[in-house]
Amino acid sequence: MSTYAIIETGGQQLRVEPGRFYNIRNFASLTSSELEQNTKILIYRVLMIRRKSNIDIGYPWLKGAVVKGRILHPYLEKKITIYKMISKKKTRRKLGHRQKSTRFVVDSIFLNGEEIYE
Template sequence: MSTYAIIETGGQQLRVEPGRFYNIRHFASLTSNHLEQNTKILIYRVLMIRRKSKIDMGHPWLKDAVVKGRILHPCLEKKITIYKMISKKKMQRKLGHRQKSIRFVVDSISINGEEIYK
């Protein structure tokens, strides 16, 4: 697609397109009881929007730019295994955890009140 936006959320920057879904580690503005299915979300930290050949860049974010979406479901990432060993001290430790994430779909990208792509 020729229309996309670069957003900042969950401590990372993502290139998002309307109609696609993405996994985000956490939304800082939502608590765990608001993370239900079909919860509408608005992301205001939009760094850049590209539509066909026109590019709008923010410094650091674009004013009046919003990425609208909804939560599909909360999920868990792949398991991360941490293995620590110190030789000659006979110390071994194996730990692991699964990071919580949220899968959401981007419905539309808008700037200055007009929707670029629905």
């Protein structure tokens, strides 16, 4: 719990810890054919790393910081329904879609070539 990193991926910022899994809407650098199970990924957009009482903050990203992980599986999220109705005009429109997501697990956090342990 004392070691974590804040990364930027998929248009959002995440607080990640080694050994936990997270859901990301899209990996910009990976195509759909590369999103297979156990594909290794490296995330270089690390904004901050905390280990025990030391905090390293990047401007905007930390140089030499890497978060290593692997993809567990791609999946579709729950369906989102959009219903538009204009009253007194008898106009109704129902749309929906399912967002593509990817679940990945963080294996380790590296800073300047050395792995950060708890």
